[in-house]
Amino acid sequence: MLSKSTSVFIRQRAPLTCVHQRNFAGGGPKKPAMPASETNFDVVFVGGMNSTALLKFLQCDGVNYKMALVTDRSRYILPQSYFGVSHGHIAELKLESGTVSAQIEPWSRTDTFAKVSQFLPNENKLRLSNGREYTYKALVLSTGFNHTSEHIEGLKELEHTPQSNVFVHAIDNKERVDRNYYHGWNHTNGDMICYSPKFPYKGEGSDFYALYYEHFLRQDILQGRAAKNARIQFWTPNKEIFKFGYANEVALEECRKRGIEVFFGWEMIKVGTNAHGQKIATFRNVDTNQVIEKDFFSAVINPPSKPHQELLDSGIATAEGLVDVNPYTLQHKRFENVFAFGDCIGVETTRTQTAAIHQSPVIQHNLK
Secondary structure, three states: OOOOOHHHHHHHHOOOOOOOOOOHHHOOOOOOOOOOOOOEEEEEEEEOHHHHHHHHHHHHHOOOOOEEEEOOOOOOEOHHHHHHHHOOOOOHHHHEOOOHHHHOOOOOEEEOOOOEEEEEOOOOEEEEOOOOEEEEEEEEEEOOOEEOHHHOEOHHHHHOOOOOOEEEOOOOOHHHHHHHHHOOOOOOOOEEEEEOOOOOOOOOOOOOOHHHHHHHHHHHHHOOOOOOOOEEEEEEOOOOOOOOHHHHHHHHHHHHHHOOEEEEOEEEEEEEEOOOOOEEEEEEEOOOOOEEEEEEOEEEEOOOEEOOHHHHHHOOEOOOOOEOEOOOOOEEOOOOOEEEOOOOEOOOOOOOHHHHHHHHHHHHHHHO
């Protein structure tokens, strides 16, 4: 059973500000643009592509709320296009969404290239990096994680070293995706390290490309392009590939049949080169704290996903950095006018674009 509608919370706090509603096919009066001075809103969305889409859905549904979007960019990378673009199947142009201003009608506020510097849920208030301060009657979060190559020492530098054959599995800009056209290719000898970080992390499950790379390697060995000692390895600090038992069993059995070596319980803490130019990854055992160095020829690395400090400081997130919501309504368990979806929620689900898409209608229903 769904929780009490957010519209109730909004009406309890203050009367709604009604705006003109256009009729079908553009008829009726045009809604006036949101004044630049407006700082009091019925609903504020904080996030990226999914928050933008949800606000647009509500606009199309004809809701009469004063709404605002806070987002740190004006275009987004589309995760569903990553595989096709990085393998040259579809044009790079299709990797980016349209601009936020082209998607959101001007009767709602859009604050692009801005971040929330402070959440004040007890005051129903946000402070932004651009100096603005907003109040809200309902808050919707889809903030994701802080996901960057800088979370592993040396990875940022090694990734940009020419012909290093080291790739970062992060879908954050066109340049990286274009470079990742070669991920999994040209592994001619030695070990390829495929690394997934500690749960929870961005793109859970969708970063498991080890089986795909083994397919490339098997063909290259048959054609004499790779040495017979070339291997694929999967490393992770977790104790499974997937959190779902059956899927994990199938993946492990397939790895066993294909000769892919799997190393559970090892956290990557550093990558670099030694005095001889050999690439070295440093791992720490999560159970014994043993530290080892492992040489490799190629690597595809998904860096750790870390929570946003602002959410931790506000009390909206748990100590693990996840927003504590009811798994059925996506309503915060302490702050009843706060909702969240996507990677940032503390719910047992895969953290993928597909999961966020399926959660979005629940938020949309509760806001209406």
